Amino acid sequence: MAQTVSFMAVGRFEVREQTAANAGVHMTSTSPHREPIRVGVVGLSASGGWAATAHVPALAGLDGYELRALSASSAESARAAGEKYAVPLAFASAEELARSEEVDLVVVTVKVPHHLELIRPALEAGKMVFSEWPLGADLAQAEELADLAHRRGVLTAVGLQARSAPPLRYLRDLVAEGYVGRVLSTSMLGSGWIGGATYDDNYAYVLDITSGATLLSIPFGHSVDALTMVLGEFRAVSALIENLRPEVTNITSGEVAAKSAEDQIAVTGVLESGAVAAMHFRGGTSRATAFHWEINGTEGDLVVKADRAQWWYGGTQLYGARGEEGALTELPVPARYQRSLKQWTERSADPACSVAHEYALLRDQITGGLAPDTHGVPDFRHAVRLHGLLDRIRGAARVGRKVTLTEQGS
Template identity: 55%
Template structure:
């Protein structure tokens, strides 16, 4: 059951503090801010950036009353119930730990840590302190993915025989934005494997089950890429081709391939083939956590795929106009957080799940190194 001190349990608004909401925009401004403002039950009370001056400017720009120059100050504020960590992956550990040490609930962007050791320590610390945690694997709460899960569970395709996935990772192509150079170094933990592939494979396993066996390839085909703003060539140290084959708990066979950049052809295609039918999921890029996606299916005597419209029950009316926005999936995740806190459930992925998912990526990397 929820704690008696939980704002959601008492029906009051959850006071949110966002670490990383800056005047330069970015993910927090594009997703967390509009998502929270579209929903009832949340009150954005604070933000923090790297210094007091930038925090003050951000507070004025976004109309957030409390602006702090450090994560520690934000986490220790009595006005903040839920700390949202929306900074670059290499900085997650320090900021998340500040929230945990302050005894606050925390939502961290994915990946939780930049490596297995950080992820494990954060999960163990949260458990030891008894703090509710959430991790930004919002593809699994996206309405179309929830609908897909239910279609499979209800037997739309019968027994799943196999699933095939191909996606483009966009940011890991032949050019890189100056602000994203850190993505090219695997030591930072924000790679093609962990981000676009990671979000998608997490959703795949939620829908179809976990891997029991797998083999993998992780290859760097472009050894250098060009910085968009300057034309400078910089080293690509992370793999820009990820290929995984394996078997799921059900016995279904998986073939998944992610490539850096964008294709002139297919940028996201996921097919699920079963004894009674087939489902095809398509989208504009391989970032399933952002979307938007469309489902098509056919079963029984039907020989041609037809669109499977999203039933209204899966979508929050407050977010219905944001289907093409990053706020769409994030907003549905926040709605799940509110429900978890008010009802004492654990539907939204937490730090323990993040550690579990990191272990899958470790298995993939280990398999790729065997060859």
């Protein structure tokens, strides 16, 4: 196995960077360190939001982390959030938080259009950064941030938490161990949650395709990343991407607004293994199917189901049958996939559950507790590859023909 090793300093942690030739995700580890990783969250609000829903409870239930600081859009809102969540340091800007010597890891949980301006100060300050997905509003922004992180020599992570979720890690192992034999095809049907007939004020920005927060980048992006984690990368794709609802209605005011972002995505392709893949994502919600994913092989079948469009939040169920077995039966996730997070076993549908598992994996990368053969947390370079895949899918839809993906672009 070809492998390169280099060293870099990240705050109080000396990080050893390893890139293996057959690794699907870049991995970084350190020598063991007993001090907690001090976290500063950009975008934690007293009024709620994703940081409050997922990141705060995920960190609260983990050893090895201390939620030390936050920043908000103003000094007043920062103070309110600090008081509500008992966070010692509250800053009025992301720049102030990034400069603080009390912060090791900066977590960015704001809307996608602001990622570039709020992640950049943390990287320039030499801080580790955990950014929500998508990394940037487009591929160019993601490349800029990944390049800056590389130049500064800092550890990065991206919130593609499905990769860390126990059911998906178990699913990947089932496939690798031959549960279905040789994979022949895979089909994924999902609802988008965004891209429906209505919108509210909090999500008005997703109507604009240039925001970077679209049906393609968020629901489809999380989903295709999970598919490639389990089954491998695409070799070629064909795609249809349509905006069939160019006007949508505000759910509160009744005002009609223009929408340029897509609401229908249909992608077919061939994986590097030779298996055929089909993915269809619809804007809004469906009364019939929120999420359904099949993997069909020469020896059996696997199915992933979820009752909500944001299936990567958690609450997925696995089913399988092989050989002479008849109907599909549920496949409980073995306890070993819970790692040290037994407290989340009965809370697998909680949006914080998969995020907590990603934080646990990231902690082990930072402190040196990660086994050598363990897939690491996706970093900014992985995010660039995923942004590139989405760009090529959009390009395939634009030219109306199959696009063969280069190794770099896939």
